[in-house]
Amino acid sequence: MGSTVESFDYTSLKELLKDTKAEVLTPGDGQEYEDIIQRWSESCVKRASAVVAVKSASDVSAALEQVRKHKLPFTVRGGGHSTSGAASIEDGLVIDLSKMRGVTVDPEARTITAEGGTIWEDVDVAAAKHGLATVGGTVNHTGVGGLTLGGGYGYLTGQYGLTIDNLLSVEVVLASGTVVTASKTTNADLFWAIRGAGQNFGVVTKFTFQGYEQSNPVFSGPLVFPPTALPQIVQFMNKFHETNDGRQTLVVAFSSPPPQNAPVILTQLFHNGTEEEGRAIFGDLFALAPLADMSGTVPYQVVNSLLNASAGSDGRKLFGGGAFKLPLDPSFVEGVYREFQTFVESKENFAVAQSMMLWEVVPYKKVMEVRNEETSFANRGDYYNVATMFKWFDPALDTEMRTFSRSLLKKASETAANRSKDGGVGQYGNYASEEVAANDIFGENVRRLEDLKQKYDPDNLFSHGTKLTPRPLVVVN
Known part of the structure; x- marks a missing residue:
C-alpha cells in the first residue's frame, strides 16, 4: 500500500529522486525555495510542500511515478506567467520546468526546438541568430509552454x-510516465489534443516549431494618446480591419500608467516591413498628434520586449478574456472606457491604476484557414480577442477585481454575442480563469477531448486547471 497524502513526508522526495538530475526543494530550503515558488502574479504564489525542479523528460517521469505511487496532489509550472493559479499549489507538489530552457535551431530545416521551461525571449534570441522567427506572444517573459x-x-x-x-x-x-512524441503522423490524436488543451494530457518537455525567414528589422512601438482621441482611434481600428494585409498588428489599451497615473489610450503598432511603410499604414494615428511616440525600427527579437514594462512581475494580477467584432461604434467603446475608468478612479491612492484593458486587433484570416475541429483549440472565428489585465496589491480586493473583470468583459463582448455557430467559442483559453467551463473554451471539441482523456489519462492525473474529465468507456453486452 502507498502512503496517504496526509502522512507523506515531502522531504523524502530528495532521497526517492536521488538517482535523477532533478533538484527537490522544500520550505526548509530557505531562499532557494522562496525564489522558485515566485510567480508573475503575486496572487498566484502558493507554498508548495515540495518543488521538483526537473532537467529532463526522465526526471518528469520519475516525479510522476512518486505522484502516482503516493497519490500526491501536484501541478506543473512552465514559465509561471498564468494568472489562473494553475501553475501553483498549496500543500502539494510542483513539477517545475524552469531549468529546462535549452533552444536548438536547425537553419536548413528552419525548425526551432525549445525545452518545456523556455520563455519566449529564449526562442526569439536563438532563432534570430539564424535569421529566423516563429509565432510567439507579445511579452517575451511569457512561458513558451x-x-x-x-x-x-x-x-x-x-x-x-x-x-x-x-x-x-x-x-x-x-x-x-511514458515519454512519447506526438505530431501529425505520430500519435496524431494526442497531437490534436495537445494543440489547445495540452495541459490536460501530460507534461510537454520539448516543442518543435516551424521557423520563418526574418532577417529584416520591423517597425513597431507604442503611441500614447489622451482619452479624447478614443473615437478617432476606434475609427482607425475599423479601417485597419479592412485594410491590413496580415503583416500588421494593432493593440489598443486603456490604462493609467505610472508615474503620473493619468488616464491614457495606448496603441501598440507592428508592421513587418520598413518604417516608411509602417508610418504610412498607421498614418491616421500619427495625424492625431500622440502625446508620446516611441515607435521605430527594431530587430524582430526586440518586439516582444516592448510591452515588458507594462507587464512587470510585481503585484497581484488577473487576466480575463472575451471577444469583439469590427467595425465598432466609437460610442460603444467610449462607454466601456468610462466604466473601466470609473472603477479605476474609485480606488484610493491609485491602487489599481496600472490595470489595463486591451483590444487586440490581430488579423485572423490566417487563423481561420484552420477549422475549429482540426485542433482542440476552438477560438477561431471572425472576431478579435479583448482582454483585461487587472493589477492591484491589496489581497482584500481579490474578489472585487474578479467580479468587475467578468462584468466589464461581458459588456465589451456584446458585439460578438451573435457569432455564427461554427465561428468559434469567443473565449481564449489562455485568458480564462479556472472557473470558466471546458465547454466555453473547447466548444464542440469537448466530447473528443474527454474520450482522449480516457485513453491517455484515465485516472485524470492532470486535473489542475481547465477541467476535463475522462469519458467512461461504454461496455455493450
Whole structure:
C-alpha cells in the first residue's frame, strides 16, 4: 500500500529522486525555495510542500511515478506567467520546468526546438541568430509552454497563424510516465489534443516549431494618446480591419500608467516591413498628434520586449478574456472606457491604476484557414480577442477585481454575442480563469477531448486547471 497524502513526508522526495538530475526543494530550503515558488502574479504564489525542479523528460517521469505511487496532489509550472493559479499549489507538489530552457535551431530545416521551461525571449534570441522567427506572444517573459498549449497569438499571427499552427511536434510525458512524441503522423490524436488543451494530457518537455525567414528589422512601438482621441482611434481600428494585409498588428489599451497615473489610450503598432511603410499604414494615428511616440525600427527579437514594462512581475494580477467584432461604434467603446475608468478612479491612492484593458486587433484570416475541429483549440472565428489585465496589491480586493473583470468583459463582448455557430467559442483559453467551463473554451471539441482523456489519462492525473474529465468507456453486452 502507498502512503496517504496526509502522512507523506515531502522531504523524502530528495532521497526517492536521488538517482535523477532533478533538484527537490522544500520550505526548509530557505531562499532557494522562496525564489522558485515566485510567480508573475503575486496572487498566484502558493507554498508548495515540495518543488521538483526537473532537467529532463526522465526526471518528469520519475516525479510522476512518486505522484502516482503516493497519490500526491501536484501541478506543473512552465514559465509561471498564468494568472489562473494553475501553475501553483498549496500543500502539494510542483513539477517545475524552469531549468529546462535549452533552444536548438536547425537553419536548413528552419525548425526551432525549445525545452518545456523556455520563455519566449529564449526562442526569439536563438532563432534570430539564424535569421529566423516563429509565432510567439507579445511579452517575451511569457512561458513558451503555457502560451503554446493554449493556442498562442503573436505579432506574426496575421502571416502564419497561431503558435499551435506552427507546432510540428512535441515530446510529452504521459500520466503513465511514458515519454512519447506526438505530431501529425505520430500519435496524431494526442497531437490534436495537445494543440489547445495540452495541459490536460501530460507534461510537454520539448516543442518543435516551424521557423520563418526574418532577417529584416520591423517597425513597431507604442503611441500614447489622451482619452479624447478614443473615437478617432476606434475609427482607425475599423479601417485597419479592412485594410491590413496580415503583416500588421494593432493593440489598443486603456490604462493609467505610472508615474503620473493619468488616464491614457495606448496603441501598440507592428508592421513587418520598413518604417516608411509602417508610418504610412498607421498614418491616421500619427495625424492625431500622440502625446508620446516611441515607435521605430527594431530587430524582430526586440518586439516582444516592448510591452515588458507594462507587464512587470510585481503585484497581484488577473487576466480575463472575451471577444469583439469590427467595425465598432466609437460610442460603444467610449462607454466601456468610462466604466473601466470609473472603477479605476474609485480606488484610493491609485491602487489599481496600472490595470489595463486591451483590444487586440490581430488579423485572423490566417487563423481561420484552420477549422475549429482540426485542433482542440476552438477560438477561431471572425472576431478579435479583448482582454483585461487587472493589477492591484491589496489581497482584500481579490474578489472585487474578479467580479468587475467578468462584468466589464461581458459588456465589451456584446458585439460578438451573435457569432455564427461554427465561428468559434469567443473565449481564449489562455485568458480564462479556472472557473470558466471546458465547454466555453473547447466548444464542440469537448466530447473528443474527454474520450482522449480516457485513453491517455484515465485516472485524470492532470486535473489542475481547465477541467476535463475522462469519458467512461461504454461496455455493450
